[in-house]
Amino acid sequence: MANEMGKRYICKKCNSEFIVTKAGNGTLSCCGQPMEIKK
């Protein structure tokens, strides 16, 4: 699952947030699980 430019991703386990400033094909993960787009 690719990540999307400008979206905020959140780790549902530790609540860390990431902003994507350059999109790529990888899946962002944290605490051993994929991160989700913050709604």
Place this chain on the structure above:
Amino acid sequence: MNTTDFLSISAAICPDRDAIVFEGKRITYSQLSQRANKLANALSKLGIKQGDRLAMLQVNCPECLETYFAVARLGAIYVPLNFRAKEEELSYMCNHAEAKVLFAGKRYLDLVRSILPNLPSVKTCISIDDKVADMQLYSELVNSAPDDEIVADIGDEDVTILMYTAGTTGRPKGVPLRHSGFVSYVLDNVEPASPDMEERNLLTVPLYHVAGIQAMLAAIYGGRTLVIMRQFEVNEWMKAVQQEHATRAMLVPTMLKQVIDNPDFSKYDLSSLHVITYGASPMPFEVITKAMKMLPWVRFINAFGQTETASTITALGPEDHIIEGTEEEKQKKLKRLGSSIGKPLPDVEVKILGENGETLPPGEIGDIVAKGPRIMSGYWQDEEKTKKAFTPDGWLITSDRGWMDEDGYVFLAGRGDDMIIRGGENISPEEVENALYSHPKVEEAAVIAVPDSEWGQIPKAIVVLKKGETATEAEIMEHCRAKLASFKRPRSVVFIDELPRNTLGKVLRKQLRETYGQA
């Protein structure tokens, strides 16, 4: 994270979006970032190092933003100077900051030349607009350098801006503002840049003021387009809202009053505006209620803060501007609209202290004090003033007086040194001014203390009447008699044409006291 990341993030997310619109010129996020890098490289070549101070004397313009980010990327400190300041005050600020570089706009070149012999720390002067023999030209400097990004080792707690306070009550004080102060505020209150959402922020507040810097940094992090005006002019402001479809603006009360009282108000399409933030001086109840009626689609926010707090510390939010509910709730909300600055933001603690440093219960007037990670740790190289600014246990004394209601809303009751003490009773000038503003013939009013042999001090009203109106002193005093407790009503009235104000619209009470402060 530091404030330079705000620009880097937005330049990555929305590189082609306009970051700045200024007098027909448009600069995208990518261009702003590149130009800041070029200037940073040029300044580095001039010998500027981390921690050096660089001063700016110019009205709002794109170069102010480019210079801020260039200076910040070098880990140096930006010193925005009040462009209305006179020679002596400017010299004081430059020397106190030990500025190495002084940037100056066209209209300030002669002023800079006149004070330069007294500024031993300034090694380089940079002319922003015109090529002149004795200074470096801004555009040549920018064009001469590469746009490689400089990555300085910037700590979150490093100082990014040295800002001098307005000085309405004395000599300006240097307030060091840290990256962390702005980052904490912006991350808590602003959505980051998004490729899907475009907002346009109309900036008229000067960038030497903390409210201007806060609005600028919030806009850059939010990927918003900053529509910059050199200075506020009411018709130009409405025209800019219409032309650029501005969605947000910050206004001081006098500016908002000019907008809603303008005969051409209905000729402009202001429907794009959805947020107006106001602050910097007390908002007359009549002005905000009229504005809410005339701009019913706008969400109003009253933001309160000062340079020492790095930005907003309390806010009266949009929900507080909706007068709905039971009659009791409506009355409560109307009262808050009249003089409350809202509730403390989540990362700030605010309380009211009594004369002996005790925390006062709701309803009692005392000193408003604040604590939190954004509050300054002290004035720049001034231990004595720093000591006076804090309580022994580290609360910042804001110099504003006020009280808190049972729900935690803070109400202003005047600056500590503006308070009128009549026979031991404190009289808040704002309360008397509100009574004066409710008189149909009064355009503006300010109340000061004058000495009185019997009472120590008594209130005196300085009144500006609406155009074409006439009124007598007795008429104004009679109106106040009906509105105020007897001891609070003014004992004399002076009519003048215009109240003296600083650039932010704050009434210069010190000046009024000097001119009209005799009994």
